[in-house]
Amino acid sequence: MAQEKQESTTRVFVGGGWANVLDTYLSPYSYKGAVFNFIVERQYEHTMHRTSLHMSLSENPAGNVNEYEFGVAYGVAHHFQLMKKGAFNLKAGPMGHLYLGGIYNERNGNNPGQAKLSLMLDASALATYDFRLWRKDFQLEYSIDIPFVGLAYSPQFGQSYYEEFVLGNYDHNCVIAHPFNTPSLRQRLVIDFKLRKRGCLYWGYNGELFQTKYNGLRHHSYLHSIILGIKL
Amino acid sequence: MRQLFRHILYITGLTLMLAACVDEELPTADTPQGNLDALWQLLDERYCFFDYKKAELGVDWNEVHERYRKKVSPKMTSLQLFEVCCAMIAELKDGHVNLGASFNLGRNWSYWEDEPENYYDSIARSYLGHEYGIASSLKYTVFDDNIGYIRCESFENGPGNGNVSSVLSILAPCNGLIIDLRNNGGGSLTNAECLASHFTNEKVLVGYVYHKTGKGHNDFSAMKPEYLEPAKGTRWQKEVVVITNRQCFSAANDFVKMMHCLPHVTLLGDRTGGGSGMPFMQELPCGWSVRYSAVVSVDRDKKHIEFGIDPDVIVSMNMEDVMRKKDTLIEQARTILRQKANETP
Numbered sequence: 001m002a003q004e005k006q007e008s009t010t011r012v013f014v015g016g017g018w019a020n021v022l023d024t025y026l027s028p029y030s031y032k033g034a035v036f037n038f039i040v041e042r043q044y045e046h047t048m049h050r051t052s053l054h055m056s057l058s059e060n061p062a063g064n065v066n067e068y069e070f071g072v073a074y075g076v077a078h079h080f081q082l083m084k085k086g087a088f089n090l091k092a093g094p095m096g097h098l099y100l101g102g103i104y105n106e107r108n109g110n111n112p113g114q115a116k117l118s119l120m121l122d123a124s125a126l127a128t129y130d131f132r133l134w135r136k137d138f139q140l141e142y143s144i145d146i147p148f149v150g151l152a153y154s155p156q157f158g159q160s161y162y163e164e165f166v167l168g169n170y171d172h173n174c175v176i177a178h179p180f181n182t183p184s185l186r187q188r189l190v191i192d193f194k195l196r197k198r199g200c201l202y203w204g205y206n207g208e209l210f211q212t213k214y215n216g217l218r219h220h221s222y223l224h225s226i227i228l229g230i231k232l
Numbered sequence: 233m234r235q236l237f238r239h240i241l242y243i244t245g246l247t248l249m250l251a252a253c254v255d256e257e258l259p260t261a262d263t264p265q266g267n268l269d270a271l272w273q274l275l276d277e278r279y280c281f282f283d284y285k286k287a288e289l290g291v292d293w294n295e296v297h298e299r300y301r302k303k304v305s306p307k308m309t310s311l312q313l314f315e316v317c318c319a320m321i322a323e324l325k326d327g328h329v330n331l332g333a334s335f336n337l338g339r340n341w342s343y344w345e346d347e348p349e350n351y352y353d354s355i356a357r358s359y360l361g362h363e364y365g366i367a368s369s370l371k372y373t374v375f376d377d378n379i380g381y382i383r384c385e386s387f388e389n390g391p392g393n394g395n396v397s398s399v400l401s402i403l404a405p406c407n408g409l410i411i412d413l414r415n416n417g418g419g420s421l422t423n424a425e426c427l428a429s430h431f432t433n434e435k436v437l438v439g440y441v442y443h444k445t446g447k448g449h450n451d452f453s454a455m456k457p458e459y460l461e462p463a464k465g466t467r468w469q470k471e472v473v474v475i476t477n478r479q480c481f482s483a484a485n486d487f488v489k490m491m492h493c494l495p496h497v498t499l500l501g502d503r504t505g506g507g508s509g510m511p512f513m514q515e516l517p518c519g520w521s522v523r524y525s526a527v528v529s530v531d532r533d534k535k536h537i538e539f540g541i542d543p544d545v546i547v548s549m550n551m552e553d554v555m556r557k558k559d560t561l562i563e564q565a566r567t568i569l570r571q572k573a574n575e576t577p
Contacts (some may be wrong), residue, residue: 027515028258028274062519107521134349156453158278158526160510162421167441169456183254211254216446218237220254
């Protein structure tokens with residue numbers, strides 16, 4: 001018997017905005033600059049796959065050193081229908097999330113960069129609200145993912161990459177992440193404009209507030225972007 | 233539905249509250265006082281030799297802070313502040329502690345500036361002649377008495393395994409080998425280890441390394457052993473003399489640490505310059521870079537080599553030799569190698 005094909009929606013977003021990056025392995029101060037985002041999301045009735053990429057270029061408070069950050073993330077969420085009342089729809093569920101990224105400081109010698117790797121179980125929620133305005137249909141969509149528990153990589157407070165990767169000296173480099181040492185969230189608010197035929201145009205805000213406190217090292221990456229998307 | 237909204241708001245609010253915790257910890261004010269305090273605190277939390285420097289030099293870092301705070305005033309210029317900051321970090325007598333500004337590099341190079349150099353470039357170059365070989369950072373030749381000579385001025389860019397194997401294969405017929413390390417200010421530890429690995433046939437314990445695990449002066453990881461593994465290419469089997477002076481620093485100091493553990497190696501010349509802390513970099517609110525020792529490397533007896541390694545044979549440059557354009561250290565090394573070659577059955 002042929003399996004019934006699940007209906008899906010694929011959306012692509014691009015965006016740009018402001019970045020604020022702190023990583024005390026590289027510098028005690030926050031670097032500020034610009035971020036570019038690219039997100040591909042495939043939504044089934046209860047499942048959502050999201051692949052996202054971001055790159056940021058920021059500079060130190062004195063404005064004489066640059067830092068480059070990039071990250072690639074893949075997440076898959078299973079959303080349960082929690083509420084459907086009129087135009088309002090709320091779904092929530094667990095999300096598996098793999099993140100790989102890095103930061104490069106163009107001045108530092110033996111500590112020029114910081115690698116980021118984590119595998120997390122997030123709490124994920126998606127809320128939509130349909131409404132009509134100026135005789136047109138709109139939908140407001142809000143999604144939020146909060147990392148809950150997982151494993152993350154971090155060097156020790158003063159550990160060099162030479163010790164880790166040349167000498168092979170492990171020192172609590174695999175950290176158990178939880179909301180107290182990884183108080184982070186990703187959220188997105190978009191409004192869709194239905195186009196004349198089948199297409200949709202999305203416009204909104206994407207915020208990634210990623211923070212860690214592992215092995216005495218502090219990291220935050222606040223990325224606020226204005227995003228624009230289309231339905232494929 | 234209201235209840236659900238409330239729950240979402242609670243979760244978001246709690247996360248944002250926790251989020252506010254992960255921020256900067258050092259003074260952020262770009263003022264003379266703010267920069268000096270940031271420099272002091274940064275080193276206080278991250279520098280790895282405070283206890284050793286207290287024992288050897290009597291450095292009390294809190295007292296240093298009090299003394300130098302008095303020298304800072306709100307209206308002082310950048311040059312004046314730089315001078316005060318450099319004087320403060322110079323108390324640590326560490327060549328790896330530097331302050332970098334666009335107009336100057338703050339340093340304490342007393343480990344070699346106040347010591348005899350034991351090296352004359354024009355004389356050392358005359359030993360290489362004109363027909364010497366160059367393989368990456370190695371310059372090499374064969375002396376008249378069939379002693380091989382390798383000049384290694386830096387570990388910044390090489391040598392690689394292929395370079396060392398090729399050079400040692402060419403010098404293989406020699407009766408002994410001199411590695412002239414004088415004025416080698418260091419570079420990559422990997423390159424230093426690569427060169428040393430061609431002088432052992434077995435895995436050898438050469439030292440231990442450890443790092444800071446927190447902000448306290450004594451917050452350290454366990455010491456982890458460091459081994460020298462034999463290279464896969466050509467390995468030297470005869471006697472070696474490594475010539476050192478006070479300018480052998482950092483990775484060069486580490487190379488000497490490794491070679492000192494090998495049975496057929498003689499260290500000759502002056503004490504090395506030290507610099508056994510692997511340096512990290514951070515910065516101040518004004519943008520000046522701060523370099524400091526972060527990872528400790530000790531010898532196989534767990535003794536500090538921050539202030540250098542003594543040679544087996546102490547030899548200084550003889551002024552009469554200098555007048556005759558002879559390098560006393562190279563000549564002494566040749567004599568030792570000739571004697572050892574004659575003793576070999």
